[in-house]
Amino acid sequence: QVQLVESGGGLVQAGGSLRLSCAASGRTFSNCGMAWFRQGPGKEREFVAGIRGRISITYYADSVKGRFTISRDNAKNTLYLQMNGLKPEDTAVYYCAARENVVVTTQRTDYDYWGQGTQVTVSS
Numbered sequence: 001q002v003q004l005v006e007s008g009g010g011l012v013q014a015g016g017s018l019r020l021s022c023a024a025s026g027r028t029f030s031n032c033g034m035a036w037f038r039q040g041p042g043k044e045r046e047f048v049a050g051i052r053g054r055i056s057i058t059y060y061a062d063s064v065k066g067r068f069t070i071s072r073d074n075a076k077n078t079l080y081l082q083m084n085g086l087k088p089e090d091t092a093v094y095y096c097a098a099r100e101n102v103v104v105t106t107q108r109t110d111y112d113y114w115g116q117g118t119q120v121t122v123s124s
Contacts, residue, residue, distance in 0.1 A: 001026045001113075002024055002029075002032065002112070003024070003025045003113070004022055004023070004024055004096045004097070004114065004115035005115055006020060006021065006022050006095070006096050006116065006117060006118040007020070007118060008021050009118030009119045009120045010119075010121070011121045011122075011123065012086055012121070012122055012123070013122070013123050014086060014122055014123065015085060015086065016086050016122070017082070017083060017084045017085075017086065018083050018086065019081065019083070020036070020080065020083070020094055020096075020118060021079070022034075022036075022080075022081075022096030023077065023078050024077045024078065024098065029072075030053060032053050032099060032100065033051075033052055033053050033098070033101050033102050033103050033105070034050065034079045034096070034104070035047060035048070035049065035070075035097045035098075035104055035106075036050070036070060036079075036081045036095065036096060037095045037108055038090075038093065038120075039093050039117075040089075040091060040092040041091075041092075043092075045108050046061065047061055047106035047107075048060070048068065048081070048094070049061065049064065049068055049069075049070035049081060050070065050105075051071065051072050051104065052102055053102030053103075055102075056071075056072060058070050059104055059106075063089075067083065067084050067085040068081060068082065068083050068084070069081070069082040069084075070082075083120070086120075086122045089122075090120060090122050091120060091121050091122050092119075093117040093118065093120075094117065094118050094119075094120050095115055096114070097113065097115070098111060098113040099111045099113075100112050
């Protein structure tokens with residue numbers, strides 16, 4: 001079992017920055033593929049960024065590439081998402097997800113554990 005708790009969401013103006021954190025407990029964090037997903041109003045939950053277990057290769061959705069950075073601190077069992085250059089279309093609930101496999105995928109059904117989500121609102 002893995003428990004995930006997100007924090008760091010909030011209200012920010014367009015062009016601003018936020019850093020999301022996801023504290024993990026339970027199973028060996030370093031062996032899990034980790035990802036951030038988001039779900040905007042009236043939209044499907046979508047992949048934002050992922051980071052492979054052990055060797056920390058990163059992956060990004062085209063919509064956030066160059067603006068968002070995913071990272072992990074295995075010593076602290078924590079996943080991060082640095083979000084710069086925020087746009088109103090980034091407004092969503094952001095979820096941390098983990099899977100019992102080092103490999104990252106973009107499919108939400110591949111993930112075994114989810115946090116409760118944190119709201120990010122970007123005003124224009």
